[in-house]
Amino acid sequence: MEYRKFYNGVEIPMLGFGVFQIPEYDQAKKAVLEAFEVGYRLIDTAQSYFNERAVGDALKESGLKRDEVFITTKLWIQDYDNAYDSVMRSVERLGLEKLDLMLLHQPLANYFKAWQDLEKLYEEGVLRSIGMANCYPQVLTDLCESFIIKPMINQVEMHPFFQQDLNLEVMNSYQVVPEAWGPFNEGKRDFFHNEVLAKIGHKYGKSVAQVALRFNLDRGVVVIPKTVHKERMQENFDIFDFKLDAEDFKEIKKLEINVRAIPLSLDDGSSGLNVIM
Ligand SMILES: NC(=O)c1ccc[n+]([C@@H]2O[C@H](COP(=O)([O-])OP(=O)(O)OC[C@H]3O[C@@H](n4cnc5c(N)ncnc54)[C@H](OP(=O)(O)O)[C@@H]3O)[C@@H](O)[C@H]2O)c1
Numbered sequence: 174m175e176y177r178k179f180y181n182g183v184e185i186p187m188l189g190f191g192v193f194q195i196p197e198y199d200q201a202k203k204a205v206l207e208a209f210e211v212g213y214r215l216i217d218t219a220q221s222y223f224n225e226r227a228v229g230d231a232l233k234e235s236g237l238k239r240d241e242v243f244i245t246t247k248l249w250i251q252d253y254d255n256a257y258d259s260v261m262r263s264v265e266r267l268g269l270e271k272l273d274l275m276l277l278h279q280p281l282a283n284y285f286k287a288w289q290d291l292e293k294l295y296e297e298g299v300l301r302s303i304g305m306a307n308c309y310p311q312v313l314t315d316l317c318e319s320f321i322i323k324p325m326i327n328q329v330e331m332h333p334f335f336q337q338d339l340n341l342e343v344m345n346s347y348q349v350v351p352e353a354w355g356p357f358n359e360g361k362r363d364f365f366h367n368e369v370l371a372k373i374g375h376k377y378g379k380s381v382a383q384v385a386l387r388f389n390l391d392r393g394v395v396v397i398p399k400t401v402h403k404e405r406m407q408e409n410f411d412i413f414d415f416k417l418d419a420e421d422f423k424e425i426k427k428l429e430i431n432v433r434a435i436p437l438s439l440d441d442g443s444s445g446l447n448v449i450m
Contacts, residue, residue, distance in 0.1 A: 174214070175413065177395055179325035180348045183302045185243055185274070187390055188410065189215030191354065191399035196223040204401050205231035209242075211406045217328075217354075217397040219247035219278060220263060229268035244269065247278040247306060248291075254283055256290035264299065271299050276306045276328055280316070292322045304328065306354070310343045317347040326395070328352040330435065333370065333388055333428040334362060341392065352395040356385055359434040369424050377415040386412050388425055 175187040190208040195201040201224035205216060209231070218228045225246055232242060244267060252259035260275055275291055277284050291303040304326035308316060317323050327344050331337050331353035344351045358364045370381040379387075382398070386409060389396045398409045417425075 174212075175390060177350045177393065179302050179350055180323070181302060181325060183273070183325070185302075185326070185350065185352075185395055186213075186215040187395050188386070188412065189213060189217050189243070189245070189395065189397040190406070191217045191397040192224050192228060193217075193219070193222055193354075193399055195227075195399075195401060198224070198227045200401060201227035202231045202234075206235060207403045208406050209235045209237060211403065211410050213406070213410065214241060215243040215245065215395075215397070217245045218267075219249070219276075220252070220259070221247070221249045221278065225263055225266040226268075229266060233268055239269070243273040245274040245276065246272060247276040248287060250279050250282050250284075253277070253287035256287040257293065260290065260294055260299070271301060274302045274304060274326065275300045276304045276326070278306050280305060280308050280312045285319070288316075288320055292320070295322060302326070304349075304352075310340050313340070313343050313347070313349065317349065323347060324349055326350045326352050328354055328397075330355045330433055331389060331394060332356050332358045332364075332434075333367070333385055333425050334358050334364070334430050335433055336426075336429050341394070345393075350395060351393065352397065353389045354397060355434045356389055356396045356398050357382060361434050367428070369428055373417065373421045373424060376421075379412075379415060380408060382409055383412050383415075384417070384421075387415065387417050388422075391417050391422075 176184045178184050190213040205228050216228055218225050246263050277287055294300045295303050302325045304324040306328040308327050327349050365381050370384045374380050374384045386396050
């Protein structure tokens with residue numbers, strides 16, 4: 174496993190397991206247990222995924238020690254006015270005493286107020302680290318200049334079709350660790366059959382999925398792919414024995430189309446207008 178260190182010293186595994194769109198309890202619990210068996214130690218859930226309890230129960234059943242795993246969840250917008258209590262409900266659903274990382278899911282509504290509650294919970298030791306999701310360059314700059322405690326991470330959509338170079342630059346300049354959601358563009362635009370990624374993979378005996386994950390890892394970006402299939406969990410985990418070279422990066426650069434898999438509510442110059450989960 175490779176790791177990134179937040180500016181507060183907390184380490185995050187660079188490959189995690191996302192559980193978006195697995196709301197059914199048994200399926201989510203099984204997926205998390207299988208991910209643990211494969212070797213994943215970072216789980217990315219959210220209040221809005223409705224599977225925090227399944228994640229917590231899987232962790233209990235796995236027999237893994239608390240300090241062997243890294244649990245992230247996210248606060249949903251409707252609770253921003255009452256963030257402190259809402260975070261404590263997540264802590265309870267996950268069956269934990271403290272969380273490794275809590276994110277505000279969207280920089281929308283009363284997020285400055287919500288962030289102050291996260292800062293308080295961080296100071297109290299309930300949250301080991303705190304961060305944002307879906308902040309694009311202008312918003313991230315504003316937050317980093319305004320918050321007392323800067324976000325430690327920013328989780329945004331990032332993959333070969335939506336590379337976010339400017340956002341990456343801004344995150345790096347503020348020592349905010351970048352994390353990619355939707356590292357496969359959610360499979361959209363025939364992602365897994367992309368010829369450029371397949372050709373690069375052929376050089377290393379790797380799949381399109383593995384090349385896509387390596388693309389982000391090699392830029393210092395944490396990745397959290399989701400799958401409910403154990404053989405795909407294994408495939409997505411088997412990425413630590415190769416690296417992309419400059420020529421590969423040059424080819425992948427040409428795949429940028431600046432279109433999101435899930436449109437965002439903020440105007441950052443890309444297409445789309447809806448709120449994402
Ligand atoms: N902060 C946010 O706003 C936000 C938004 C979206 C997602 N996220 C987080 O990021 C995680 C990942 O993003 P995502 O779930 O949206 O999309 P993703 O990981 O880009 O893609 C998931 C899709 O790819 C398929 N897949 C996975 N591995 C594969 C492989 N090796 N070969 C072929 N198909 C494969 C999965 O199918 P099967 O499951 O059928 O295998 C699923 O349909 C989420 O689970 C969530 O934790 C955060």
